[in-house]
Amino acid sequence: MNAVHNVIKDARHISEMANDKFKALPYKPISADSHVTEPPNLYKDYIDPRYRDRAPRTMIGPKGGTVWSIDGILDGKPYLVGMGSIAAAGIDPKEIKMDTQKFEDIHKGGHDPKARLAAQDRDGLGGEIIFPSIGMVLCNHPDVEFRQACFQAYNRWLAEFQSYAPDRLFGLGQSGAVSVEQTVADLESIKKLGFCGVMLPCEPATEFSYEDPRFDPVWEAAVALKLPITFHILTSPRESRAIVATISGEQNRGRNMAFFHHTLIRANQDVISTFVWGRVFERFPQLKLVCAEADAGWVPHFMYRLDHFYRRHRFHSNLGDMAKLPSERVFDNVYFTFQDDLIAMNSLDMLNPRRLLWSSDFPHSDSTWPWSQQLLAYHTQNMSDDERRWILRDNTQACFNLTGAWNG
Numbered sequence: 001m002n003a004v005h006n007v008i009k010d011a012r013h014i015s016e017m018a019n020d021k022f023k024a025l026p027y028k029p030i031s032a033d034s035h036v037t038e039p040p041n042l043y044k045d046y047i048d049p050r051y052r053d054r055a056p057r058t059m060i061g062p063k064g065g066t067v068w069s070i071d072g073i074l075d076g077k078p079y080l081v082g083m084g085s086i087a088a089a090g091i092d093p094k095e096i097k098m099d100t101q102k103f104e105d106i107h108k109g110g111h112d113p114k115a116r117l118a119a120q121d122r123d124g125l126g127g128e129i130i131f132p133s134i135g136m137v138l139c140n141h142p143d144v145e146f147r148q149a150c151f152q153a154y155n156r157w158l159a160e161f162q163s164y165a166p167d168r169l170f171g172l173g174q175s176g177a178v179s180v181e182q183t184v185a186d187l188e189s190i191k192k193l194g195f196c197g198v199m200l201p202c203e204p205a206t207e208f209s210y211e212d213p214r215f216d217p218v219w220e221a222a223v224a225l226k227l228p229i230t231f232h233i234l235t236s237p238r239e240s241r242a243i244v245a246t247i248s249g250e251q252n253r254g255r256n257m258a259f260f261h262h263t264l265i266r267a268n269q270d271v272i273s274t275f276v277w278g279r280v281f282e283r284f285p286q287l288k289l290v291c292a293e294a295d296a297g298w299v300p301h302f303m304y305r306l307d308h309f310y311r312r313h314r315f316h317s318n319l320g321d322m323a324k325l326p327s328e329r330v331f332d333n334v335y336f337t338f339q340d341d342l343i344a345m346n347s348l349d350m351l352n353p354r355r356l357l358w359s360s361d362f363p364h365s366d367s368t369w370p371w372s373q374q375l376l377a378y379h380t381q382n383m384s385d386d387e388r389r390w391i392l393r394d395n396t397q398a399c400f401n402l403t404g405a406w407n408g
Helices: 002-012 042-046 049-054 113-123 134-138 144-163 180-192 213-224 237-247 253-261 265-277 299-313 326-333 372-379 385-400
Strands: 030-035 057-060 066-070 079-082 127-131 169-174 197-199 229-232 289-292 334-338 356-358
Touching: 030 289, 030 334, 030 356, 030 385, 042 144, 049 144, 066 134, 079 134, 113 127, 113 169, 127 144, 134 144, 144 169, 144 180, 169 180, 180 197, 180 213, 229 265, 237 265, 265 289, 265 299, 265 326, 299 326, 326 334, 356 385
Parallel strands: 030 127, 127 169, 169 197, 197 229, 229 289, 289 334, 334 356
Antiparallel strands: 057 066, 066 079
8 A cells, every 4th residue: 555655646746756866868758648739710710611610619618718619519508628627737736727717828839839849848858749639529529520520620730730840749630430431531641641640539430340340441551551540538438428427517526527537548448458359450460559648557457357358258258269369469569658657667577668658748737747857767767778768759759650850
């Protein structure tokens, strides 16, 4: 129990505790999971004109702050996302204001590429993989065609954002997985736009799941185009339902979110299981799957349970034999991003250190910015130089096929 409490304390007070251990790295880390705060004009200006009247928009919310308003998710009223909930990096947790912050008051690095590079410099980073914020909410919009239009609008805007510094800003295009044919077309478009991977919702909009062989053309295209597929927390229907229940008042807000927050890894575990048991990795051994922001300390036990089921229960479950153990597929094909997972850092002998990707999560409330260097000095103090460099930079470079001025 003391060890667990120490891990929690270390994560909470890391910036103060690490000062005596701080030593500047001889290279600049790359964040494998950072975000943008979509600007108010994004969907209105970049969406297909057919959807402009319905496009997500910003407004002043009931508590005086800027909120995103999205129609079609809640019955009879807009779904509101406070700007403070997606732009709280560097703010004392006691001071985070979810619904009262104005857009003009949040960190400009979330939407202005020049300010973003300054934020990277302050944190000592060489680059970031860029995920959306509002785009995560839209992953489970029930109108799949509208969702797809929003994602295409986001991709157009993100291409411009990335073009300011393509050697330091590495965008992930979004696809709604509306159909196999559309998803393949999305991958081809995403590659042409210069993005380094694709973000998919945890469940496709098709009547069949990702493991179905009918989806194989998508995985074939992802491998051929060298685009990792990424699945981020908060993009599954289960998570969406929990949040909607909280926002709509069906659940006690504080209690529900507390119970919900520490179970965020479930959806990502389900996705990984889908690809393992569905034999997707057997059919496409070069496919890269990135499990984003779900941490990695749980992975050794997860791999153990996969193998336990395979060894003990495959016979009466009509599972059949597999060419490799399930744990070996996870070991080889799945990458895990995390911010301050000290448990994972102390469990490298049970993990694949070439599949761990550190991230800062800027500008979200879980972000390690602007004290990432101090955190990393503390969390990696027992690693070898090779392990530290792999996890902080080289693994992300290899996974997403990156090149940049930071390389060296």
